[in-house]
Amino acid sequence: MIYESAYAKINLFLDVVAKRPDGYHDLHSCMQTVGLCDTISAEITEGGEKTEILLTCSDTALSCDEKNLAYRAADLYLRTVGIDGVRVKMHIDKRIPLSAGLGGGSADAAAVLRLMNRHFKNKLTHDELCELGAKLGADVPFCITGGTCRCEGVGEILTPVETRPDYTVLIAKAGGGVSTPEAFARLDELHGNYAAYTPRDPSRIYAALACGNVQALASCAYNSFEDVILPIHPDAAKIKSFLTAGGAVTALMSGSGPSVFGIFVSDVRAECCAAALRKQGIFAAVCRTVG
Numbered sequence: 665m666i667y668e669s670a671y672a673k674i675n676l677f678l679d680v681v682a683k684r685p686d687g688y689h690d691l692h693s694c695m696q697t698v699g700l701c702d703t704i705s706a707e708i709t710e711g712g713e714k715t716e717i718l719l720t721c722s723d724t725a726l727s728c729d730e731k732n733l734a735y736r737a738a739d740l741y742l743r744t745v746g747i748d749g750v751r752v753k754m755h756i757d758k759r760i761p762l763s764a765g766l767g768g769g770s771a772d773a774a775a776v777l778r779l780m781n782r783h784f785k786n787k788l789t790h791d792e793l794c795e796l797g798a799k800l801g802a803d804v805p806f807c808i809t810g811g812t813c814r815c816e817g818v819g820e821i822l823t824p825v826e827t828r829p830d831y832t833v834l835i836a837k838a839g840g841g842v843s844t845p846e847a848f849a850r851l852d853e854l855h856g857n858y859a860a861y862t863p864r865d866p867s868r869i870y871a872a873l874a875c876g877n878v879q880a881l882a883s884c885a886y887n888s889f890e891d892v893i894l895p896i897h898p899d900a901a902k903i904k905s906f907l908t909a910g911g912a913v914t915a916l917m918s919g920s921g922p923s924v925f926g927i928f929v930s931d932v933r934a935e936c937c938a939a940a941l942r943k944q945g946i947f948a949a950v951c952r953t954v955g
């Protein structure tokens with residue numbers, strides 16, 4: 665049995681800047697890996713007659729067939745490297761909330777690609793694995809790479825970013841999920857063809873990260889999805905205010921939401937906020953950023 669952790673991501677900065685002819689959007693994002701993770705376990709047996717992929721998941725709300733990105737990742741990897749007659753038995757122990765803007769599905773797919781590549785003695789380079797990941801989803805290349813990255817294009821153009829070692833993050837999610845295509849459609853309604861849209865300057869976030877000044881993130885963390893998602897997810901807006909009042913340096917929605925993260929310099933304050941949220945039946949996890 666082999667194992668791989670599938671880490672969630674948060675967006676310290678996310679600005680959607682243009683709609684492309686293919687329907688996707690150009691964005692500028694600063695993505696950060698966090699310690700909240702799913703675990704993938706797999707048994708890979710070679711030498712069979714035909715390839716067989718069997719997937720189970722601790723969360724019964726998730727489909728375990730081709731609709732699951734982790735299943736598609738295993739299938740795509742084997743077809744790409746041209747290996748047949750393999751039995752892949754995988755299980756996902758799910759801890760990242762679904763449809764939450766935390767990249768859970770992409771994280772699982774990325775972990776499966778890393779795990780398969782490790783098993784097959786790194787047949788693909790890191791860049792080749794990222795190219796494969798981009799076919800599965802815009803966030804998959806970042807989830808393969810991890811750490812802190814400046815992400816451009818649809819999210820697949822990655823530049824690693826220098827940061828301070830790590831800091832504490834509280835991630836919370838209440839209520840139902842958000843459909844990512846719907847969130848983008850709401851932004852399109854707001855910005856039309858983006859011709860009159862002035863992108864935000866992201867340079868201050870990288871300066872704050874480079875000098876290790878977590879407090880400075882407060883004035884430059886940004887997510888353009890907040891304008892269209894917080895009004896229809898009042899629970900997320902309440903969590904944001906609650907985290908700020910509870911001592912977070914800053915609190916921001918992650919991705920297309922509705923999960924919200926708070927950055928803390930005090931672990932005690934983060935744990936207190938998490939305990940109070942859990943008492944209200946809200947998902948709350950305290951973790952560290954992962955380099």
Ligand code: C5P
Binds near residue numbers: 688689690819
């Ligand atoms: O790539 P992924 O499957 O994760 O994206 C989900 C959906 O989000 C896409 O089908 C697309 O509608 C939207 N999207 C987008 N621009 C991006 C990333 C995603 O429009 N840069």
